[in-house]
Amino acid sequence: QSVLTQPPSGSGTPGQRVTISCSGSSSNIGSNTANWYQHLPGAAPKLLIHRNDQRPSGVPDRFSGSKSGTSASLAISGLQSEDEADYYCAAWDGSLNGYVFGTGTKVTVL
């Protein structure tokens, strides 16, 4: 089981705002930066957010990330049908000396 805990699911109607939480500990998010990946069915995972709140070029500004203490969050505003995917947080864990992914959150657009 992962050391980064996410809610298994989230949903919203088009245009709504959805927030996904990622709960970690002092050895991962508490002392390192959090990243977020989007995994569409049948595709490779895609980086959405790196270093807590940095959005790579090409990622819509509807996606935003934040971090507070040992937790991180991903917000999707103006939800669109193409946002229906699995979302994973991730961070380096100094105690495990490894990179850890969150449990994953499946976002459904109603």
Added chain:
Amino acid sequence: EVQLVQSGAEVKNTGESLRISCKGSGYNFYAFWIGWVRQMPGKGLEWMGIIYPDDSQTIYSPSFQGQVTMSADKSVSTAYLQWSSLQASDTAIYYCARVNSPTLGTLWFDPWGQGTLVTVSS
């Protein structure tokens, strides 16, 4: 364009060996760590380890240490993941991805390869 292209799907029998590949282009392959990530059927993403192609330094996840071998050949800009004896539980999609950031604590993966489906039948 920075790109990682992985080898094609494999179907193997239990006990067989296998090596899959990940070829980088559009950047100095030797200078960036490459990571491997597993996704078992219906499950989430699992970090397997990372390798630095310039000197083949590796960091394995404890869960995968001794189960797989990561290697790289910088002369052909390719990283490899291999098994000496496959098990049915190795059935999964395997992704490679380039590591960004100079420090492990700020590490992130981008871009990702398209994935290689490995099916092991008993």
